[in-house]
Amino acid sequence: MKPKKPALPCASHLSPPALHYPFENLKELMARKGFSPVRKTVKEEKAPDAVPDDDELFARAMRDVREIPEFRMLPIRHKKPKPEYKREPGGEAVAALDDICKGRRPMDLSNTQEYMEWVNPDCGPADAQALHEGRFSVQDFLDLHGYSLEEAEAEVNMFLKGALMRGLRCIKIIHGRGLRSPRGPVLKDAIRQWLTGRYRKHIIAFVSARQCDGGLGAVFVLLKRG
Numbered sequence: 001m002k003p004k005k006p007a008l009p010c011a012s013h014l015s016p017p018a019l020h021y022p023f024e025n026l027k028e029l030m031a032r033k034g035f036s037p038v039r040k041t042v043k044e045e046k047a048p049d050a051v052p053d054d055d056e057l058f059a060r061a062m063r064d065v066r067e068i069p070e071f072r073m074l075p076i077r078h079k080k081p082k083p084e085y086k087r088e089p090g091g092e093a094v095a096a097l098d099d100i101c102k103g104r105r106p107m108d109l110s111n112t113q114e115y116m117e118w119v120n121p122d123c124g125p126a127d128a129q130a131l132h133e134g135r136f137s138v139q140d141f142l143d144l145h146g147y148s149l150e151e152a153e154a155e156v157n158m159f160l161k162g163a164l165m166r167g168l169r170c171i172k173i174i175h176g177r178g179l180r181s182p183r184g185p186v187l188k189d190a191i192r193q194w195l196t197g198r199y200r201k202h203i204i205a206f207v208s209a210r211q212c213d214g215g216l217g218a219v220f221v222l223l224k225r226g
Contacts, residue, residue: 114177114185114208114216115207115208115216116188116192116206116207116208116216116219117132117205117206117207117208118192118195118196118203118205118206118207119204119205120200120203120204120205123204123205127204127205127222128205128207131170131205131206131207131220131222132207132208132209132210132220133210134210134213134220136169136170136220136222137169137170138170138171138172138213138220139163139168139169139170139171140159140163140168140171140172141171141172141173141174141218142155142156142159142171142172142173142174143174144156144173144174144175144176144187145174145176147187149186149187149190152175152187152190153190153194156173156191156194159171159173160199160202163223164202164223167225168223169222169223169225170220170221170222170223171220171221171223172209172213172214172218172219172220172221173191173218173219173221174214174217174218175187175188175191175217175218175219176188176217177216177217191219195219195221201224202223202224203221203222203223203224204222204223204224205222206219206220206221206222207219207220208220
């Protein structure tokens with residue numbers, strides 16, 4: 001026979017388990033330590049200090065400033081008045097030259113040494129003035145930049161002959177100013193000689209061009225008709 005298992009005790013015969021209450025005496029303990037058992041529900045906040053204005057900041061910065069009696073009266077050095085400008089002889093010319101250099105006044109090319117003008121004795125000077133002022137329409141032009149003296153002479157001869165055959169009235173020859181040439185304006189002087197020499201009888205006048213048309217580096221030529 002199998003041995004019988006020992007019978008388990010009935011639940012009614014078991015003793016209740018021991019219970020532990022760790023915070024049972026917490027209030028008494030807090031009272032002995034001086035803690036208040038009442039919890040604060042609203043946290044009291046300290047009101048922020050008011051922001052000082054500019055006057056208060058300045059007063060704080062100047063709090064330790066003391067007046068120096070010796071500096072109460074300081075000597076003042078007065079500036080000497082500028083002497084009045086006296087216009088010297090030729091002052092207007094100097095002022096005009098300054099305006100021309102700064103671009104405030106156009107330059108009168110006829111007052112320069114580079115200006116070139118010739119009028120046929122059989123004609124009046126009014127034609128030269130009208131020519132320089134651009135009253136005649138330029139019908140053709142010749143640009144001599146980059147040509148040697150011999151090449152320029154051949155080009156001028158061909159150009160003038162063609163202009164006379166076509167019955168042109170006003171032409172322009174661009175010769176340059178010759179400022180970079182060590183011998184000066186060689187081509188410009190040669191143009192003057194050619195126009196007053198072999199072609200003299202066919203020319204009424206020639207003058208340096210306007211500033212906008214080449215200025216001192218070009219010449220207007222007014223030809224006779226027929």
